[in-house]
Structure formats: C-alpha cells, structure tokens
Amino acid sequence: MNPCEQQIVLTDEVFRLLRDMIYEISGIYFSDDSKFIMESRLQQSVKRRQFTHFRDYYYFLKYDLKRDEELASLIDIVTIHETYFFRENQQLQTFSQEILPELAHMEEKTKQLKIWSAGCSTGEEPYTLSMLILESPLFHDWSVEIYASDISQNVLQSARRGIYQPTSFRSTDPYFQKKYFTKETAGFKINDRVKKNVTFLHLNLNDRERWILLPAVNAVFCRNVIIYFDMTAKRRVIEGFYGKLKEGGYLLLGHSESLMNLSTHYALKHFKNDLVYQKPLLAKHG
Incomplete structure (x- = not known):
C-alpha cells in the first residue's frame, strides 16, 4: 500500500x-482495545x-447478494494462521509415547483410531499427528x-496441496523431514502415506449443527484456537468436544490454555511430562 494513501477511519459504532x-x-471476539x-x-x-x-463495507457484508465470498475473505483476514510442524513437542511426545498406547488398548477390538484436529490451519498439525502414528508399531x-x-x-487449500x-x-527433527517429505521447486511436499490418513473439512467451530459431519473421536487437538473466543463461545465449543469424544x-x-471456569466434565490426567484433559470412562458395573 502506498504510504501516502489515505487511511479509511473505522468509527467506534461501525467497529462494534x-x-x-x-x-x-x-x-472470534474483538475487545474494545482491538479496534x-x-x-x-x-x-x-x-x-x-x-x-x-x-x-458501506458493513452493509455490503450484511445485505449484498455476493456477500458470502467477502465474508469468507473477512474471516480469513481476521484469523491467525501461525503454525508449524511438531509445535509444542513436549505435548506431542506425551501423545506419542503415552496416549497412543492407551488408545490402542481401548480400541484393540475395533482397530480404528479417529482424531480431530480442530483449527488445523495450513495442515502442519494433522500431518504431524499422522507421522507420529505412522512411526508407532501399534x-x-x-x-x-x-x-x-x-x-x-484458503488455509485448507494450502493444507491439501501439502x-x-x-x-x-x-x-522438526531432520529425520521426519527426510523420511516424509520430497524436495520440489515449490518447497517440500509431504508424502502420500502421510496425507492418506488426513481428511480436511471446512468447518466453523461456532456452527455446532455442522459438527454432525464428524464421528465420535478418540482425541481432539484444539491448540491456540479458543484463545480468540469469548467465554460463552469457549464453553460452547469445549462442551461440544466433550460430546464428540469417546x-x-x-x-x-x-500449553497456555486451560479449562478453568469453562467445564467441570473433564478429568485432568497426569502424564510423565504433561497434563491432559480426559473424558472419564464410565464405571463398569460387575
């Protein structure tokens, strides 16, 4: 943008x-100081x-017949897409070394593992999970x-390209980059065996009716997403996850998020290097 170009002022009323x-x-909630x-x-x-x-832009978004495309662009602009492979590695080690063996034991009859990466951005998180599962002999x-x-x-298109x-x-440990990626002119392309485990979905966490697209899952990763929600939206999403979890x-x-003041339904489970929320197992009657 030309530095001399005049800025359009956002009034308090239209900001709200x-x-x-x-x-x-x-x-996603913008506080008063984020105008x-x-x-x-x-x-x-x-x-x-x-x-x-x-x-005028607000009226366009609200009433114009072509508003859907612009609304999608708006949401893309105001959301943060900062991510990378093996983010918060200590938690991923807990997942790989302790949680996955537990889930393998729970599902030994079905031999089905279902995981939801909610707010997956450009795909680094779900592909990381896929690599960790491929590394496990279980x-x-x-x-x-x-x-x-x-x-x-937009980020889903990028994720699908891989x-x-x-x-x-x-x-990322060079081992994973060497084993699961191929160097191309445009960058590093993820291998098909990693991709085949991942299904990308356009889903708004605030639209609970669309959650019907997803089956019951063994684990939900929702990292650094609900920090942009207000308390009401956070509670709604967290309770929704509870309903989707087996x-x-x-x-x-x-790592900076907790369920304090959001839900009392989950149990906090202590692992060697991390604390993770769990949907409790119902007591079995003998």
Missing part, C-alpha cells in the same frame, strides 16, 4: 457492528470493494482417520 458480525459468524487491529487488517478489503467508508494394520477442520477455505517452506520445519478420549489444548 463489524465485531458483532464476526463474533456471530465465527465466535485499531481490525481497522488495519480490513483497509485493503474496503478499498478493494471501492468503498470510502467502513459502514497401528500398522489399523484404520486411522484424522479429521482436520478450519474456518478458512507443500511447505523451511519456516514450517523450525521444530469415553476415555483426550482433549489437547495449547
């Missing part, structure tokens, strides 16, 4: 209208539509399904 619209669609962030992020969108006021003859969902169509730049590997299933949040 846009904030409420974004919240209603996505559950400048919204104003900055949406400048180009307003000018691209050749509006001179944010109010699941070689199993049906493994990793459902990877995001609200942004081509990554060096920044995505900043926490008994004994696990909910893995980001």
Whole structure:
C-alpha cells in the first residue's frame, strides 16, 4: 500500500457492528482495545470493494447478494494462521509415547483410531499427528482417520496441496523431514502415506449443527484456537468436544490454555511430562 494513501477511519459504532458480525459468524471476539487491529487488517478489503467508508463495507457484508465470498475473505483476514510442524513437542511426545498406547488398548477390538484436529490451519498439525502414528508399531494394520477442520477455505487449500517452506520445519527433527517429505521447486511436499490418513473439512467451530459431519473421536487437538473466543463461545465449543469424544478420549489444548471456569466434565490426567484433559470412562458395573 502506498504510504501516502489515505487511511479509511473505522468509527467506534461501525467497529462494534463489524465485531458483532464476526463474533456471530465465527465466535472470534474483538475487545474494545482491538479496534485499531481490525481497522488495519480490513483497509485493503474496503478499498478493494471501492468503498470510502467502513459502514458501506458493513452493509455490503450484511445485505449484498455476493456477500458470502467477502465474508469468507473477512474471516480469513481476521484469523491467525501461525503454525508449524511438531509445535509444542513436549505435548506431542506425551501423545506419542503415552496416549497412543492407551488408545490402542481401548480400541484393540475395533482397530480404528479417529482424531480431530480442530483449527488445523495450513495442515502442519494433522500431518504431524499422522507421522507420529505412522512411526508407532501399534497401528500398522489399523484404520486411522484424522479429521482436520478450519474456518478458512484458503488455509485448507494450502493444507491439501501439502507443500511447505523451511519456516514450517523450525521444530522438526531432520529425520521426519527426510523420511516424509520430497524436495520440489515449490518447497517440500509431504508424502502420500502421510496425507492418506488426513481428511480436511471446512468447518466453523461456532456452527455446532455442522459438527454432525464428524464421528465420535478418540482425541481432539484444539491448540491456540479458543484463545480468540469469548467465554460463552469457549464453553460452547469445549462442551461440544466433550460430546464428540469417546469415553476415555483426550482433549489437547495449547500449553497456555486451560479449562478453568469453562467445564467441570473433564478429568485432568497426569502424564510423565504433561497434563491432559480426559473424558472419564464410565464405571463398569460387575
């Protein structure tokens, strides 16, 4: 953008209208002190539509017949997509070394493992999970399904392509990069055996009716996603995860996140190097 180009001012009133619209669609909440962030992020969108006021942009989003495409673009712009392979590796070690053997024991009759990566962004998380499962000798003859969902169509397109730049590997052991990726001109392409376990879905966590697309799962990864929600949306999503988890299933949040003041349904399970939330197993009557 030309530094001399005039900035379009976002008034307090229209900020609140846009904030409420974004919240209603996505559950993402912008506090009063984040008006400048919204104003900055949406400048180009307003000018691209050749509006001179944010109010005109708001009316377009609310009433225009072509609003769906712009709403998708809006959500893509205001959401954060920072991710990389093997993020929060200590938790992943707990998952690989302790949780997966438990799940293998729980599902030894069905030989089916189902995991949901909620807010998967450009795919690094679900592909990481797929690699860890491929590394385990416990699941070689199993049906493994990793459902990877995001609200942004753009990041899902990128995830399906499965081509990554060096920044995505900043926490990756060279062993995994060498074994599961092929160097191409455009970047590093993930192998098909990793991809085959992962199904990408366009899903808004705030739209619980769409959750019917997903089966009951053994584990939910939702890391650094609900930090952008307000308390009401957080509770709704966390309770929704509880409903989707099988008994004994696990909910893995980001290292800075907790269920304090959100839910009392989960048990906090202590592993060697981490604490993880679990949907309790019902007591069996003998």
